[in-house]
Amino acid sequence: MGFLLAAVGSAVGLGNIWRFSYITYANGGGAFLIPYFTALITAGIPLLLLEFSLAHRFKGSAPAAYSKVGPKWEWLGWWAVVFVMFGIELYYMAIISWCLNYFFLSFGLKWGVDPNSFFFKTFLGLSSSPIKLGSIRPPIALGLTAIWFLTWIISYRGIQKGIELANKIFMPLLFVLTAILVLWSMNLKGSALGIKAYLEPDFKKLTHPKVWIDAYSQIFFTLSLAQGIMIAYASYLPEKANLTRDAITVSLMNCGYSIFAGFAVFSTLGFMATVQGKPIDAVVSQSIGLAFVAYPEAVSLMPWGSMFGAIFFFCLVVAGLSSSISLMEAFISAYIDKFGSNRKKVTTVTSIIGLLGGMVFTTQGGLHWINIVDHFITDYGLVLSGLLESVMIGWVLGTGILRDHMNDLSSVKVGTWWDISIKYIVPAVLGVIFIEAIYSGFSRPYHGYGWGEVFAIGGGWLAATVIVATALSSRPWNR
Numbered sequence: 209m210g211f212l213l214a215a216v217g218s219a220v221g222l223g224n225i226w227r228f229s230y231i232t233y234a235n236g237g238g239a240f241l242i243p244y245f246t247a248l249i250t251a252g253i254p255l256l257l258l259e260f261s262l263a264h265r266f267k268g269s270a271p272a273a274y275s276k277v278g279p280k281w282e283w284l285g286w287w288a289v290v291f292v293m294f295g296i297e298l299y300y301m302a303i304i305s306w307c308l309n310y311f312f313l314s315f316g317l318k319w320g321v322d323p324n325s326f327f328f329k330t331f332l333g334l335s336s337s338p339i340k341l342g343s344i345r346p347p348i349a350l351g352l353t354a355i356w357f358l359t360w361i362i363s364y365r366g367i368q369k370g371i372e373l374a375n376k377i378f379m380p381l382l383f384v385l386t387a388i389l390v391l392w393s394m395n396l397k398g399s400a401l402g403i404k405a406y407l408e409p410d411f412k413k414l415t416h417p418k419v420w421i422d423a424y425s426q427i428f429f430t431l432s433l434a435q436g437i438m439i440a441y442a443s444y445l446p447e448k449a450n451l452t453r454d455a456i457t458v459s460l461m462n463c464g465y466s467i468f469a470g471f472a473v474f475s476t477l478g479f480m481a482t483v484q485g486k487p488i489d490a491v492v493s494q495s496i497g498l499a500f501v502a503y504p505e506a507v508s509l510m511p512w513g514s515m516f517g518a519i520f521f522f523c524l525v526v527a528g529l530s531s532s533i534s535l536m537e538a539f540i541s542a543y544i545d546k547f548g549s550n551r552k553k554v555t556t557v558t559s560i561i562g563l564l565g566g567m568v569f570t571t572q573g574g575l576h577w578i579n580i581v582d583h584f585i586t587d588y589g590l591v592l593s594g595l596l597e598s599v600m601i602g603w604v605l606g607t608g609i610l611r612d613h614m615n616d617l618s619s620v621k622v623g624t625w626w627d628i629s630i631k632y633i634v635p636a637v638l639g640v641i642f643i644e645a646i647y648s649g650f651s652r653p654y655h656g657y658g659w660g661e662v663f664a665i666g667g668g669w670l671a672a673t674v675i676v677a678t679a680l681s682s683r684p685w686n687r
C-alpha cells in the first residue's frame with residue numbers, strides 16, 4: 209500500500225491539475241480520451257511494467273539496474289537521475305513555492321482586481337529577458353526554503369517512516385480536497401458551459417498527428433517515466449510483489465485523477481466566463497497562466513472565494529510535494545546504491561545543493577529560466593532517455609527476462625503485446641516526438657527568446673547534467 213500510494217503520489221503532480229484538462233480541451237475534448245487511453249495502453253503501461261520489473265528483477269535504482277544490463281548502460285541511468293534531480297527538481301520546487309505563496313495570499317485575495325499584473329509584476333517582478341536576473345524575490349526564496357525543508361525531512365526519515373508515511377497522508381488528503389473542489393465548482397452557475405468545453409468531443413481533431421503526439425507526451429510525463437523514479441520506488445518492493453496489478457492500478461488512479469480534477473478546472477472557468485459575459489475560450493489557459501492568473505481571477509468572483517482558492521493552492525502544494533519527494537529519491541537511491549553512503553548525509557547534502565542551485569529560479573528572471581530549462585530537459589532529455597531505455601531493454605537485454613519475471617509473480621499475465629510495445633511502439637513514438645521537438649525547437653526561437661540565451665542556458669544546463677552523469681558513472685562501485 210505504501211508503495212502504491214508513493215507511486216501514485218509521484219505520478220499525480222502539477223501536470224495532472226494544470227496540464228491534462230487543457231490538453232484535453234485543446235485536442236478535441238472527450239474525443240481526446242481515445243488517443244490518451246491508446247497511449248496509456250500501448251506505451252504508458254508497458255513502460256511502467258518495464259520499470260517495475262527491471263527494478264524488481266535487478267533490485268536497484270536506475271544506474272544499478274541499467275549496469276546489470278551492461279556496464280556501458282550505467283551512464284544512461286545516471287543521466288536520467290541527474291537531470292531529474294538537478295534539472296527538473298530544482299525548478300519544480302520553485303513552482304511549488306509559488307503555490308505555497310498563493311495559498312497564503314488566498315486569504316484576503318491579495319492579488320486584487322488584476323491577477324495578471326499582480327503575478328508578473330508584483331509577485332515575480334519579472335525581468336525583460338533571461339540574462340537580466342535582477343534580485344532574488346524574498347517570498348519566493350522563503351517558500352522555496354520551506355518546501356526544501358519539508359522534502360528533506362520526509363526523505364531524511366527514510367522509506368517507510370518518511371516517504372510511505374507522507375504519501376499515506378498526502379494522497380487521501382489530496383483526493384478528498386479535490387473532491388470538495390469538484391463538487392463546489394460544479395455547483396457554480398455556468399459550470400456546465402465549462403464542462404461542455406472540456407469534454408464535448410470533436411472527432412475531426414483526431415486526424416491531426418499533433419493530437420496523438422500530445423497524448424503520448426502527456427502519458428510519459430504524467431506517469432513519471434524514463435526518469436529513474438518508478439525504478440527507485442519499485443526497487444524497494446518485497447520479493448513477493450504483484451507487479452502488473454500494481455502498474456495497472458497506478459496508471460488508472462493517475463489518469464482517473466486527471467480526468468476528475470479537470471471537472472474542477474473547467475467548471476470554474478465556465479463560471480468565470482458566465483459572470484464576465486465572455487466566451488469560454490477567452491478565459492481558458494494552461495499551466496502557469498491557469499493557476500496564477502485565471503484561477504485567482506475566478507476565485508475573486510466567487511462567494512467564499514478565499515476558501516476555494518486556499519484549497520486549490522493547497523492541493524497544488526500537496527500534489528507537488530509528493531512528486532518532488534520522488535524526483536529526489538530517484539537520485540538519492542542511485543547514490544546510495546553506488547557509493548554505499550548513509551541516507552541522512554546524502555539527503556542533507558543534496559537538499560542544500562538543490563536549494564542553493566534552485567535560487568536562480570527565485571530571481572526576477574526565474575520564470576524565463578524555468579521556461580528554457582524545462583524545454584531542454586523535458587522536451588529533449590526526457591524523451592531521449594525513454595527512447596534509449598526502451599531500446600536497451602527491447603534490443604539489448606531482450607524482453608523475455610523481464611516478462612517471465614513479471615508473469616512469475618503477478619496475477620495479471622502479460623503477453624507478447626508487451627514485447628511488441630517495448631521493441632517497436634515505444635521507440636517509434638518517442639523517436640517521432642523527439643524529431644518533432646527538435647524540429648519545432650530549432651525552427652523558431654523558443655518562447656521568443658534570443659537563440660544565444662536559449663542555447664547558453666538550456667543547452668548549458670543539459671550539458672552540465674551530462675558532465676555530472678559521466679563523472680558519477682566513471683567512479684568505481686563501492687558496494
Ligand code: PHE
Nearest residue numbers: 219221222223224430432531
Ligand atoms: N508526474 C508528475 C506530474 O505530472 C510529476 C512530474 C514532474 C513528472 C516533473 C515529470 C516531471 O506533474
